Amino acid sequence: MKKLCFSAFIAFWSSIATMVAIHALAGQEQPTAVDGATYTPQEIAEHASQDDCWMAIEGKVYDFTDYLSRHPAGPGTMLSWCGREATEGMRTKGYGPDHSDFAWQQMQEYLIGNVE
Amino acid sequence: MRTPTANLLLWFLGLLPSAIFLVTSTETEWSSTAASLNTLGRLTGIAGLSFFLVAAMLSSRVPGFDRKFGGLTKLWFTHHQLAAVSFLLLLTHPLLLAFSGMTVSIDAGMSVLFPGSNPAPALIGWLALVVMMIFLAPSFAFFGEPRYQRWKFLHKLAGVALVLALIHSFMLARQIHFLWQSILWSLYTGLALLAMLFRWGFSKRSWFKRHGQLRYQVVGASKPLSNVVELELQSQPQQARLAYEAGQFIYFTPFDNQLAAGYAEEHPYTISSAPEEANLRIAVKDLGDSSRALQSIQIGSLVRVEGPYGAFFPSGDCTESELWIAGGIGITPFLSRARHLAAKAGKVDVHCILCVQDEARALYHDELKNIADRLPGFVLTMHYFYREGAINTAFLQGHCPDFMGRSCYVCGPPPMLGCVQGILRSSGVPSKRIHTEEFNLL
Numbered sequence: 368m369k370k371l372c373f374s375a376f377i378a379f380w381s382s383i384a385t386m387v388a389i390h391a392l393a394g395q396e397q398p399t400a401v402d403g404a405t406y407t408p409q410e411i412a413e414h415a416s417q418d419d420c421w422m423a424i425e426g427k428v429y430d431f432t433d434y435l436s437r438h439p440a441g442p443g444t445m446l447s448w449c450g451r452e453a454t455e456g457m458r459t460k461g462y463g464p465d466h467s468d469f470a471w472q473q474m475q476e477y478l479i480g481n482v483e
Numbered sequence: 484m485r486t487p488t489a490n491l492l493l494w495f496l497g498l499l500p501s502a503i504f505l506v507t508s509t510e511t512e513w514s515s516t517a518a519s520l521n522t523l524g525r526l527t528g529i530a531g532l533s534f535f536l537v538a539a540m541l542s543s544r545v546p547g548f549d550r551k552f553g554g555l556t557k558l559w560f561t562h563h564q565l566a567a568v569s570f571l572l573l574l575t576h577p578l579l580l581a582f583s584g585m586t587v588s589i590d591a592g593m594s595v596l597f598p599g600s601n602p603a604p605a606l607i608g609w610l611a612l613v614v615m616m617i618f619l620a621p622s623f624a625f626f627g628e629p630r631y632q633r634w635k636f637l638h639k640l641a642g643v644a645l646v647l648a649l650i651h652s653f654m655l656a657r658q659i660h661f662l663w664q665s666i667l668w669s670l671y672t673g674l675a676l677l678a679m680l681f682r683w684g685f686s687k688r689s690w691f692k693r694h695g696q697l698r699y700q701v702v703g704a705s706k707p708l709s710n711v712v713e714l715e716l717q718s719q720p721q722q723a724r725l726a727y728e729a730g731q732f733i734y735f736t737p738f739d740n741q742l743a744a745g746y747a748e749e750h751p752y753t754i755s756s757a758p759e760e761a762n763l764r765i766a767v768k769d770l771g772d773s774s775r776a777l778q779s780i781q782i783g784s785l786v787r788v789e790g791p792y793g794a795f796f797p798s799g800d801c802t803e804s805e806l807w808i809a810g811g812i813g814i815t816p817f818l819s820r821a822r823h824l825a826a827k828a829g830k831v832d833v834h835c836i837l838c839v840q841d842e843a844r845a846l847y848h849d850e851l852k853n854i855a856d857r858l859p860g861f862v863l864t865m866h867y868f869y870r871e872g873a874i875n876t877a878f879l880q881g882h883c884p885d886f887m888g889r890s891c892y893v894c895g896p897p898p899m900l901g902c903v904q905g906i907l908r909s910s911g912v913p914s915k916r917i918h919t920e921e922f923n924l925l
Contacts, residue, residue: 368567372623376616379574383596386581390593437514439521465601468594473587 404428404480408452411482415450417442421479422453429477489551490561497537497565500667501530517586524579531572532648535615536671538565539645543678544734546695546790554794555732556920563622570619573612573648604654611647614640631771632748645675696789697725699763701739701782708846710769711812712778713755715762716786725788727758728798729820730920733790735765739781745773753815754791757822763788768812795892795920796820804832806886808874808903810895811839814846816920817894821854824861831860834883838866838874838899874899876906887912894920 406421406428414421420431422445431449435442448456457474458465504526512522541562549555577596585592598605618640621629629637649672653665703715718724725733732753740746750773756764769775795816807817814837824831835855839845845865855863864882866874879886887910893903900919907917 368564369623372567372570372619373625375571375574376623376625379578382578386585386589386592386596390589393589437511437518439509439512439518441509441511468598468600469584469587469591471600472584472591472594476587 405483406480407483412450417446417449420445420449422448422456423451423482424454424457424474426482427478428480428482429474430479431477434477490553490557493537493541493552493561493565496671497534497568498530500533500671501526503663503667504529515586517583520579520583520586524576524583527572527579528576528652531569531576532652532668533671534565534569534572535645535648536668536675538562538569539641539675540671540678541565542641542675543682544789544792545678545681546792549792550794550798554920555792557794566619566622570615570623573615577608577612604651607647607654608651611644611651614644614647618644631750631773635749642679696787698722699786699788701737701780701784701786702762704780704782706778707766708844710778711766711846712780713764713766714777714780715756715764716788717762724761725763725791727754727763727791728796729754729758729823730795730816731791731793731819732816733763733765733788733792736787736789737777737780737784738786739784741781741784743772743776743779745776748773749787749789750774751792753793753819755815755818755822757819757826759823759826766812766815766818793920795894795918804885804889805834806883806889806891807833807835808891808893808895809835809837810899811844811846813893813895813899813920814851815894817892818847818851821851821861825854825858828858831858833860834862834864834886834889836864836866836874836879836882838868838895841867841869873902874906876910879906879910886910890916890918892918892920897921 408423411421411423411428414430414432417435418432420435422429422431431445435445438445444461445456457471460466508522511518513519541558544555549558552558552561580595581592583592584595596605618637620626621634621637649668652668698719699716700719701714702717705713705715707713727733730753732751734749735752736747736749737745738747752765752767754763755766756762767774767777769778793816807820809817817835821833821835824833835851837845837848837851848865851863855861862883866878871878883889886907891907891912893900893907895903900921904917904919908914
């Protein structure tokens with residue numbers, strides 16, 4: 368057990384050091400470019416269903432249609448924010464705490480443009 | 484409750500929150516590689532914390548409680564195993580969460596470990612993990628075998644790590660409904676706190692009269708060997724004497740300010756006196772600074788005794804045939820039982836094998852020989868290493884042909900314990916009839 372714990376202790380710090388090194392070498396990643404596409408609030412409002420869900424968050428537009436079913440708290444949590452300004456939902460989860468940095472990073476996959 | 488059942492209950496307690504987590508997890512949490520890694524990351528966090536809390540519950544030495552678990556040394560072993568499992572799980576916890584983020588981008592992975600916004604919960608989690616590494620480093624001998632007192636001092640950091648881990652969990656956990664999660668962790672924390680409260684409060688007040696912490700005075704010291712002292716301790720006036728059974732041990736704290744080392748330091752020593760004796764006796768071999776200093780402790784000095792602990796022998800009378808194998812100072816629990824059996828002068832069937840290097844180190848030989856001469860059914864066999872080499876099957880068969888049918892009790896240094904256990908098992912003695920007692924930093 369002593370050897371196993373010591374090996375895990377070394378492996379842990381090696382993994383952390385590797386991740387930090389890769390991160391430092393790779394440099395800052397920029398959000399996906401969206402070729403300057405812009406959408407009006409009216410256009411966003413046309414995508415307000417579970418099968419077609421867009422949201423406006425901090426001036427950017429996201430198409431979350433493919434993500435809805437993968438939300439950890441279930442698709443219903445996001446559904447009420449589809450087709451509208453959803454910064455509050457992202458920042459407060461509806462009851463207070465902000466989403467994690469990881470969630471904000473993950474969101475960039477679904478970026479399709481800016482709010483006009 | 485039988486010992487295996489009691490130990491299983493501890494592992495069940497450790498696993499319960501993880502089972503609730505799995506039952507309440509949804510399909511979406513396993514829908515992709517990233518989601519599965521994230522779910523596993525949170526699961527290892529919950530499981531690690533619950534094993535940590537169960538290990539904390541066992542950190543209290545409640546005299547008598549340890550018997551349910553096969554004695555304090557066995558309970559320490561379970562505590563050590565639970566802590567090791569907790570440590571391995573908690574090391575995996577941030578890695579899995581980071582790997583989950585890495586499936587999106589390197590930045591996302593790093594932001595799990597070192598978030599830019601709202602960094603407090605992750606920072607507290609990191610602190611808990613680093614403190615855990617510091618206090619467990621001596622226990623798992625990361626940097627060589629630790630000194631007993633340093634190990635004890637660092638182990639107190641476990642409380643800090645536990646509080647930090649609980650805060651981290653309350654700030655982040657979302658798997659189990661908040662109310663149920665609060666109830667669950669409060670219950671586990673409450674049990675761990677109760678154990679610690681007993682340790683620092685109740686035992687010091689001697690509420691348990693003949694158990695817990697008691698004041699004694701050194702009234703005699705004899706030297707059965709040049710490097711072994713047997714101390715005779717008398718309870719203080721108007722204070723109850725410690726109630727104990729043969730084979731048990733105590734934690735002993737001397738308050739002799741003339742000691743070269745170990746003043747007010749607590750160490751475990753086995754009781755060598757019989758339970759019916761007026762005074763308590765312990766045998767101390769010179770194995771380190773503190774035990775060396777005790778060889779010349781002042782008569783009349785005060786000491787604190789806490790116990791009794793251990794469950795080496797079954798409670799009650801000697802009703803079955805027994806084989807005792809002792810190595811060196813490992814004779815102490817057997818000496819207590821031999822003195823007890825001699826005092827009762829009842830019917831016994833005991834074969835005692837005392838393993839020593841040579842005749843000059845035959846600890847308590849004369850007293851044991853005397854007991855063997857006057858107590859029918861008590862046989863003493865000496866095993867001299869310089870003459871016979873390590874004890875083996877042939878030696879056992881030659882001197883105690885029916886050893887396979889006896890309940891076997893073994894106490895001595897770890898190499899001898901390993902050797903004798905191997906011989907007994909390979910000779911067909913069932914594990915449940917092999918009883919060992921060892922005093923090690925696990």
